Amino acid sequence: MLGFAFAGLLLMQSCKPKGTSSAAGGDASKAYVAPGKYDEFYNFVSGGFSGQMPVYGIPSGRLLRVIPVFSVDPEKGWGYSEETKPMLNTSHGFVPWDDLHHIALSVTNSEHDGRWVFGNANNTPRIARIDLKTFRTAEIIEIPNSAGNHSSPFITENSEYVVAGTRFSVPIGDKQDVPIDTYKDNFKGTVSFIGVDKTTGDMNIAFQILTPGVNFDLARAGKGKSAGWFFFSCYNSEKANTLLEVNASQKDKDFIMAVNWKKAEEYAKAGKGVKKQVKYAHNKFDESTHTASSTMMNEVLVLDPKDCPDMIYFMPCPKSPHGCDTDPTGEYIVGSGKLAATIPVFSFTKIQNAIASKTFDGEYDGIPVLKYDAVLHGEVQKPGLGPLHTEFDAKGNAYTSFFVSSEIVKWDVKSLKVLDRVPTYYSVGHLSVPGGPTKKPHGKYVIAYNKITKDRYLPTGPELSQSAQMYDISGDKMKLVLDFPTIGEPHYAEAIPAELVMKNSTKIFKIEENKNPYVAMGEGKTKVERKGNEVHVYMTAIRSHLTPDNIEGVKVGDVVYFHVTNLEQDWDVPHGFAIKGANNGELLVMPGETQTLMWKPDRVGIFPFYCTDFCSALHQEMQGYIRISPAGSNVPLLYHTGKTKPSVSTPDTKDSGKTK
Template sequence: MLLLAAPLLFTASCKPGKVSETTDADAAQKVYVAPGKHDELYLFASGGFSGQLAAYGIPSGRLLKVIPVFSQNPENGWGYNENTKAMLNTSNGFIPWDDAHHPELSKTNGEDDGRWIFINGNNTPRIARIDLATFKTAEIIELPNSAGNHASPFCTENTEYLVGNTRFSVPEEGKDDVPIDTYKETFQGNVSFVKVDPKSGRMSVAFQIRVPGFNYDLAHAGKGPSHDWMFFTTYNTEQAHTLLEVNASQKDKDFIMALNWKKAEELIAQGKGKKTPAKYAHNILDENTHTATSTMENSVMVLDVKDFPELVYYMPCPKSPHGVDITPDGEFMVASGKLAATLPVFSFKKMLEAIKNKSYEGKVAGNLPVLKYESVLQAEVQKPGLGPLHTEFDDKGFAYTTMFVSSEVVKWSLKDYKVVDRIPVYYSPGHLSIPGGDSKKPYGKYVIALNKITKDRYLPTGPELTQSAQLIDITGDKMKVLLDFPTIGEPHYAQSIPAEKIVKNQKRFYKIEENKNPFVTSSEKDARVVRKGNRVDIYMTAIRSHLAPDNIEGVQVGDEVYFHVTNLEQDWDVPHGFAIKGANTAELLIMPGETNTLKWTPSKPGMFPYYCTDFCSALHQEMQGYLRVSPKGSSTPLKYGIGTKVEHQQ
């Protein structure tokens, strides 16, 4: 008996096998970019709670640049110097940080065009535009009547509009001092449509649409046949205002909201919008003055769906959908219910028919039609995995969906909606990125999984561990892991684009003759120091390897000193830095042809050296100067100069 039981016990105690890691045998070769060679693609990954955007090379995973967007960056003075402080201005005043989630490349005819990349600020609702010729944040616009700008900044087929929808529904601004438990009556969602000028890229809030007070998670614009529509996921259609973990997970289905933005645009053109007071900042960095201005806007055009119910239709979708992704042909909407067991695929054609036939299963929020699930459903992908979040598409008719809970990427066919392959990732992917994977023409080749947790994957770094991106080869039938690399902040979402689309537009330096900064010093002979009352303006030039002037006397404690430093170089890759001892701010990092201004109020008398902080040349260590600070009211005359030249006196 015992003898019989022994093998049985042995088999029973055996652990079931885990799916093993499938690393490509040729992975090293496929990701190796030889020294001096360039990567095939740029990957722009958000820094999540770092507030910035990072550019990586793919397939190597090499970090190329961190582009400061919503957070101050002492490394180059972003948000610290007088030129860029205004970029971080909001209706709440100066804010040095945000939570940046979704990079969105500008599109022409539904394809990534490589001109700009947009990214949303989640916490204090904003959208930023980064110019991909300079890799600089060129514009930031705040969204009024918004909170938790998460369903943002997804763009329409020709970047006509960027969208921003509220993760947190809130009462209308100015009428928001109300008890929280009046949520169902007073809170509402708000879809902002931000118009993008096709030439300059300049953004403006064209109109806002008031929608029911649900949580709006993500969005994607239609394309091709569905061009006129924008799709949003909703959760918390229970409209809970406390313990959402439980209270917002009760209903079997939430909704995909289809919004006809073309119709909204027409209504606005017909003057049906209501001009509503709203305060929001619009910040622009001028490329000729190298200086930002912040303008406070004070109104917005509003349409309420209660008055125009034909603007929105709701499609039921299993349990708290997260991503809604549109197939490259614009025919199908894939929704990922993060708590659902299946993955529904909706048909745009069927949706239009259902609207025409009034195939409603009821109404929501008063008078808004809910279409019948069966009449809009194309198919359900069965057993996709646990916790589906986001889907992107390749160039061969396959879709790839991340599974947060079961920590894998699942490949399925758009022909028969059957799962064809799955690969574990490490760990818990949120978004994934396929080059052009949300566009009309996916480039394919790679999936980049963006992982929230890394646990044991790298050398430990104390309690706070890195997050990661994982590069997967999708050229064959089986997906294969090629590379796994740490990222800055949280790589919440990323978009990648063939390098040549970016490289051809690159700016190498700014022409000094085009510098329209009011404090520019375009020739060293004009370098000077000017005192007006207790304000001291220092017009300084930097060129290899000296700062002019480099001897300054006559500054007093309490003076407001402005260093306006112009980099006179006219060559690629010759920035100069500027820092002075005791300055309560970050350094300047001045690109060739630029003028940047550092403000300093000396708090004590003494000798204050200043120097170039960017190793610019063989004589970089000689690139320095002295500024003498005398006590307030002292009679030290203002004096400045450089070299053997007679010191000037004012």
């Protein structure tokens, strides 16, 4: 049989047309996933200024889902249904939008475990945790003492903590109303360590570290030997508060801040921190009630390096470092200075030696600065222009993106030799190798996330789609396979083997476990209740009708709550709900779930409502009416499905409802 198969292979080779693929042309057949087969990886991509997290299949590049996270999504009722509104609550009130930049998949022993994915809100500082059973945002925590949560949500070896480093330094504490040009005196940075519960994934802000007033950019935890450390790139060591384009580029070197987080954890436990009064929201989605709650928190523990020696160190890093990435062994830390001509690679062993021997190059705001040459493994010379980010494969190779020269460069981490380079089209930002940030990268592909597609995608007016470009990295040379459009603007992304996630995927919510207080456990339990001017409709949906589908006795001035329970117990049969004139979105109710849409009827009349999700052959029949009478009307409350009245010969236009 083997021989036979081999013969087949030979035959295929002989039929292969020659010279069909080129670097720029791609080889899309490698991205083909046949019907009945699944993709090999899930690719969780940041949605940038869409605030959401799209999920793609790799190698097909198919968009599988857009998970609503920080922005409202009327399509899914996210931020519109009564149950989900609290998820977007903050200390500033309801915030309907944000800018999601980075992804962190949960890890155990620095390997993907497929439980959760975290995303950061860059604008109103928050971190979200998405449950990979449901692909739904399960929790959002706001970060106090932060302004621009860019350096986030990178994760420690066993998902003990995700971090949140502030991009903007700001005044911390009571003295907030200060002149901006007192930046050097009054502005401080913070990096927060958000604890993640091992079992539930619930987040809490364990402690914050107060830092000099720099801008934190990106970060990575160590792994293996360096697992107890965290590395944060920072720029603007000049502490400029205006025209940073010029003023934050004055020094030859900025810093990577090395944090001994195990030590910080000890200091926090030993009471070395100070509890500061703050205000931040902590929002959770309860899967048994399908309802979110928002709790306002008022205290955070802050560690000041002055009181906590040997906790943080600065390592000089050329020219405004952006990416800060640790290799799979945990020995090497790669800094990518946006404006630098080389890529410095630091050695964790050398860092430890320099700390032990106090090989310092002075201090920065009282924090020891390690001598550059003492901690440097070496520099990649002339790698390209504008290095940004680095991912790794399992063979000791690094892949760095270059924004200015629009390319990915493959280099050997130990020898620092450049091995290959391939163009991207164009202006690559982040890049992702499946498992690239873990201890055991899966390799196979590198995906570039590009800003510019001007000569590849059809023009769509002044703004064009951004793209992801996937390269095969299984051989010595990187080969372009496919490009596909992305939503919003892609920043960081991670890819994980499909089998780690799909085996846990929820298919339905069991109706008998539905604890929503407004559930109707079957059509017999549907009802309409009036409480003052509130009308609560306990409605059910099943192929192919809504119960009740005729409602009367509701008046202008009432506030109507449609609590729609989807009675289906069948995978991928959501029902939607929408009503004419509603000043919000639709509901999209999953099997076994209850969701609520609030509606304020603004005029007298008959209002139609219907199922918005093409659920069945008789989807178009899945509809109903609600009659709205004038304020003060005495039309009694009435509701039913399937009751038909014998037709009358004379039309009774003055029907008051009494005849029913």
